[in-house]
Amino acid sequence: MTRDPAPVQITLPPWVDEVVDWTKRYPxxxxxxxxxxxxxxxxxxxxxxxxxxxxxxxxxxxxxxxxGMNSVQRLTNATLHAExxxxxxxxxxxxxxxxxAPGLPHHTLVTSCDPCAMCLGxxxxxxxxxVVCGASRDDATRLGFDEGPVxxxxxHYLEDRGITIVRRVLHLEARGVxxxxxxxxxxxxxx
Amino acid sequence: MTRDPAPVQITLPPWVDEVVDWTKRYPxxxxxxxxxxxxxxxxxxxxxxxxxxxxxxxxxxxxxxxxGMNSVQRLTNATLHAExxxxxxxxxxxxxxxxxAPGLPHHTLVTSCDPCAMCLGxxxxxxxxxVVCGASRDDATRLGFDEGPVxxxxxHYLEDRGITIVRRVLHLEARGVxxxxxxxxxxxxxx
Numbered sequence: 001m002t003r004d005p006a007p008v009q010i011t012l013p014p015w016v017d018e019v020v021d022w023t024k025r026y027p028x029x030x031x032x033x034x035x036x037x038x039x040x041x042x043x044x045x046x047x048x049x050x051x052x053x054x055x056x057x058x059x060x061x062x063x064x065x066x067x068g069m070n071s072v073q074r075l076t077n078a079t080l081h082a083e084x085x086x087x088x089x090x091x092x093x094x095x096x097x098x099x100x101a102p103g104l105p106h107h108t109l110v111t112s113c114d115p116c117a118m119c120l121g122x123x124x125x126x127x128x129x130x131v132v133c134g135a136s137r138d139d140a141t142r143l144g145f146d147e148g149p150v151x152x153x154x155x156h157y158l159e160d161r162g163i164t165i166v167r168r169v170l171h172l173e174a175r176g177v178x179x180x181x182x183x184x185x186x187x188x189x190x191x
Numbered sequence: 192m193t194r195d196p197a198p199v200q201i202t203l204p205p206w207v208d209e210v211v212d213w214t215k216r217y218p219x220x221x222x223x224x225x226x227x228x229x230x231x232x233x234x235x236x237x238x239x240x241x242x243x244x245x246x247x248x249x250x251x252x253x254x255x256x257x258x259g260m261n262s263v264q265r266l267t268n269a270t271l272h273a274e275x276x277x278x279x280x281x282x283x284x285x286x287x288x289x290x291x292a293p294g295l296p297h298h299t300l301v302t303s304c305d306p307c308a309m310c311l312g313x314x315x316x317x318x319x320x321x322v323v324c325g326a327s328r329d330d331a332t333r334l335g336f337d338e339g340p341v342x343x344x345x346x347h348y349l350e351d352r353g354i355t356i357v358r359r360v361l362h363l364e365a366r367g368v369x370x371x372x373x374x375x376x377x378x379x380x381x382x
Contacts, residue, residue, distance in 0.1 A: 005203070005284055009201075072288050073288060078282060078289060078313070078318065079278055079313050087269060087270055088270055097267050097269045117308065117309075117311065117345070118313045121309030121311070124337065124340075125263075125269040125307075126270075146352075148348065149311065149312065149344065149345035149348035153340065154308070154342075157339070
């Protein structure tokens with residue numbers, strides 16, 4: 001009766017502070033998406049994970065709350081997609097399990113690619129009010145990544161609960177990181 | 192450029208080793224479900240979270256690999272449903288991000304309630320080959336918990352990829368924990 005396992009530690013890779021300007025404001029969706037794409041690209045070129053990046057912002061002020069990047073291989077944890085990292089880090093930062101807890105500003109998730117089924121489900125529990133996506137599910141699927149059971153009605157389900165979803169922001173730039181990953185022979189770990 | 196956040200720590204609640212016999216074998220689905228239900232019930236009575244428990248077993252031997260229980264409030268993290276905890280802890284324990292990595296035995300997730308959209312998506316990435324559920328989506332919905340965008344074709348999607356799903360094992364006992372939670376006035380944190 002004594003095998004209580006060691007805690008699971010979730011950390012950002014060491015290069016984050018070289019790449020992320022935490023003090024900058026990100027007013028427009030394009031500014032925000034550029035950061036998500038940068039995180040995805042740096043994750044590929046620095047070989048710390050798959051070609052996916054995400055960040056969470058206070059909607060009104062454009063303040064950066066958290067960042068995430070695919071960390072499945074780095075942290076030996078299949079749940080650590082970019083969006084999941086960003087949710088956990090944001091909730092940790094604001095000290096609430098919902099980013100729409102009383103007293104908090106509205107929050108937006110910006111992700112370099114349409115969320116998979118897990119991450120889209122997590123959007124609902126995260127408390128973000130807006131989701132902005134870059135590359136499409138088709139782009140990821142062409143690369144060999146399975147996006148899981150996401151259907152048109154999955155998006156409607158979230159929209160019916162007051163979540164705004166904007167897709168294909170800086171689409172070509174976002175797709176470019178997926179192509180870069182393929183060219184470098186990156187592992188399709190969920191293939 | 193220096194706001195790299197503190198790591199997120201994911202721990203089990205302190206009562207786990209009082210409740211879980213790590214050395215026991217759990218040969219049948221009912222044995223396994225009894226553990227998942229116990230974890231859910233203890234989580235309620237010890238006030239460490241929502242009425243949901245899960246565990247992962249090596250399918251052939253019945254060895255216990257990991258446990259999880261809803262830890263959303265305790266750890267201020269909306270992603271920490273019971274199943275997500277169990278996946279992370281199992282991957283940490285076996286040292287692989289997929290529980291179907293080469294050299295590993297087949298693994299089964301046993302959960303006291305049908306998984307929500309996030310957890311069902313995570314099933315696909317986790318590497319488990321079987322999923323065994325107790326209480327139903329309807330039971331959780333009646334309690335006020337939203338289960339997210341899960342549709343009949345979501346289950347078919349997983350089955351088409353070789354995952355076996357068994358539902359309503361010890362259904363009444365599993366549902367009983369949800370009723371206990373309601374009677375005690377537990378918070379419906381995703382309501």
